[in-house]
Amino acid sequence: MKRRLLMGGIAATTLAAPFIANAQAPLTLNGAVQFNDDHAFNKTLLKFEELVKQYYGKPINFVLHRNSSLGLEKQYFEYMAQGKAVDYAIVSPAHMSTFSKAAPFIDAPFLFRDLAQWNKVLDLDLLKPVAGEIAQKADVMLVGYAGGGVRNIFVNKPVSNLAEIKGLKVRVQGAPIWSKTFAAAGMSPTVIAYNEVYNAIQNNVISAGENEAAGVESMKFYEVAPNLAMTEHAITIRPVCFSGKTFKSLPKDLQDAVVRAGKEAGAYGRQVESSEDEQKLVALEKAGKLKRIPFKDRAEMKKLVDPVMAAYAKEIGADGIFTQIVATN
Template identity: 45%
Template sequence: MSIINHAKNLLQAAVVSAVVLAPAVQAEAITLRGASMFDNEHAFTKTMVRFGELVDQYYDGELVMDLRLNGELGVESDYVTFLNQGVAIDYSIMAPSNMATFAPAIPLMDMPFLFRDLEHWNAVLSSDVLAPLEGELKEKADLVVVGYSGGGTRNLISSKAIGNIDELAGHKMRVMGAPIQAQIFAAIKAAPSAIAYNEVYNAIQTGVVSGLENEAASLQNLKFYEVAPHVTLTRHSITVRPIVFSGKSMRKLPVELQAAIMRAGKEAGAFGRELEAREDSAKLKEMADAGQIQLQEFANREQLLELVTPVQDEYAAELGATDLLAAIRAK
């Protein structure tokens, strides 16, 4: 065999080998990491699991959805920083108040006494009314809202019974860090204090505060009822919990995956809203039936609405969001 023919045979063999091996050579899988403060049973976690399933369904590529639970990667205030910097995690669900450091107007979407009822709340979240706030969050925090979860009804949780505005006066309670939260609860005569979420249980146990405000899922999941068994049904908030994705992470992804994320986020948000709204009253009843909490209505709740409306109006005016607040109320 000539040297030329031998070379040709080697070349042909190499080509055949390359063709045979080509299907086994695949692009490296893309990993997207999420974070939850809660366990598998919490509505936030279930919603993020659903989000991951939908992203995987809509994206025709290799994908790993790595969701870390039980506060392994910190608390929501940590998540905001990570997402803004594009490190550690790519997506999460969190309270708008935790994003106020970057985008001061964002807590307006979660302001106490904003929504009349679940129907009003769902109408707002199913529309584009909140688009101005989404734009501010993207511009100032580089966070992308891909969907809206939430649906828990927040009530007062306390170590002593509170049934009316006189008993509420001077009540030391933990609130989220956004100033509007403290302003609203100060207006209804309580004594609000911003405390890190992971410190609340001990703060109640040691008497630093006498309670907090929260929805049933977190009350049950974090066992706040052990130190604060009284639940006063003020129904002051129906939670808005954006599913947020890091802008820095998003821009690194293939456009097809970005489209899948946006589509999945909207659908997962609707899934999460239905899930949490449905579970909320069931969880309250479950804890009450188990003797873990004592439920009480708040007398003359209309007094609270009268006290907070001027505070809401002033807050919106300071943000230049008077028209937005009017649009929300009119939905």
């Protein structure tokens, strides 16, 4: 009997040993991003890693899968929803629409007056209801908000007010809200594939397009449309996302670290991306490739578009959030 008990005890100890070792091993969190370390998204996620480690104060491993090695943002979001492969990532709101109709609204055109209002809306957490819907329906948490790329109109002729953009043939993104808002501002929007915009302007099919500085630079749109009308019609929001299933499995002190780090890393990412936007435009101007033109009727243009945005917000159940954003000074 004693021998059986002894052997049983040894067996139990042997079986338990791997579990004890595993319990003591540091956790590993896997992130994903489409770009390399020069991109603002990578810098944001590396800051997130740094802050989690700082606030958690215990051993933990991070693996950031770069350069689309785990696919694209749409896949990252699906992986996080399923609780596999990806624990954290930056994802465009457009890729969340399968789970939440309101998600793309936070990235819609003419939603914000300027960067100051955009920052305040994020600091006040006015997008919390949208984040709540995404958490409920997709089981993915929006722990912070990066972004900050400001989109303007690049044109083959100088334009600086509403009268000069009346009837302007401008390429817009495929989502209907883009065509509706640009038409409300008096332009003639058309949907053209992104990689065909350069030739379309060159061949006078259209006169303009819209993008943030990084896109204008990388696609060389300045070669066919060297005038940049500073309409600031859209400011990107790129949420720092975290898998809800992963989050629930973490110890409380690590959960707290993730939430705190997410918010701070998002703010850091906004500062990085918005400042890089300016740097790229300055460099293009100094090289004589682009000329920035102040748009005098920015406020008037937004007034024309607001009713369209209000109707869209009501249609997707985001009218309460829209009202709060409009009232934010």
